[in-house]
Amino acid sequence: MKTLKIAKIIGLGLVTTVAPTFAAEAVVTSVTPETITTTGNRYGNPTLYLSDISSAKAWLNVSKKKDENGKNPVIIDVRRVEEFVAGHPVGALSIPFPHVTGSPAKANDSENGYIGYDVSVDSEVGFLATDGKDGILPIEDFVGHVKRFVKDKNQPIYLLCKTGHRSVQAANALVKYGNYTQVKNIWEGYEGQPKYAYTGTVPTVTSTGDSANPYKFVQLDLNHDGVFDVNDKDGWAFYQGLPIETKLVKSKLFNPALYSVKK
Numbered sequence: 001m002k003t004l005k006i007a008k009i010i011g012l013g014l015v016t017t018v019a020p021t022f023a024a025e026a027v028v029t030s031v032t033p034e035t036i037t038t039t040g041n042r043y044g045n046p047t048l049y050l051s052d053i054s055s056a057k058a059w060l061n062v063s064k065k066k067d068e069n070g071k072n073p074v075i076i077d078v079r080r081v082e083e084f085v086a087g088h089p090v091g092a093l094s095i096p097f098p099h100v101t102g103s104p105a106k107a108n109d110s111e112n113g114y115i116g117y118d119v120s121v122d123s124e125v126g127f128l129a130t131d132g133k134d135g136i137l138p139i140e141d142f143v144g145h146v147k148r149f150v151k152d153k154n155q156p157i158y159l160l161c162k163t164g165h166r167s168v169q170a171a172n173a174l175v176k177y178g179n180y181t182q183v184k185n186i187w188e189g190y191e192g193q194p195k196y197a198y199t200g201t202v203p204t205v206t207s208t209g210d211s212a213n214p215y216k217f218v219q220l221d222l223n224h225d226g227v228f229d230v231n232d233k234d235g236w237a238f239y240q241g242l243p244i245e246t247k248l249v250k251s252k253l254f255n256p257a258l259y260s261v262k263k
């Protein structure tokens, strides 16, 4: 929020003029060059997979049933089943990663927003932790479940999660353990991140950073309602407004026994 106050002394009184308040402008000045990642994703995870792909391009290819090489792509939504049930890209498969079984309520890890963690650790893939909560299957089982749906190692697979963190790891796993060759990460994810626009001074980038001359970004209120919320994020379902559905198709669900679904 930026408030400009201009004070003038007129005669014996103090008159303060307050300029219009730009309620929907958040200024970020603490971003330093050290935060720049060259790994191609916002969390700095390893990238064994082919490339990232935008939500829009992913949807174009899926709706055409054809990518640049003429292959029919599939979207795999790796969020928790509860997230998938609330809404997902039209036609997406539900295969959660980290991979879990059993009741979400039993294994829920609300503190971290995950049902649980994979018990494997592979720094190339970028797993988060190893606290061994129940209902969790090893990485090979996640890949094995994908193999049930995707037989062709050269079929394009687009991974999607909430913000593009779990999906990166899932994409790495499919390349390393599943030998899939055309794996891409939908980098915005379903919800995405706030949008920022650069403004102000051009920074001097050095190997040690330049705190005296930081980047300056403003967060964008994309729907002009004066509030920063999920609707200002750049993901599949919000700013991008790409097709979603809540219908559950049994054949596309990871664990249909947990939910009441239509065939």
Ligand SMILES: [Ca+2]
Pocket: 221, 222, 223, 224, 225, 226, 227, 228, 229, 231, 232
């Ligand atoms: Ca807004």
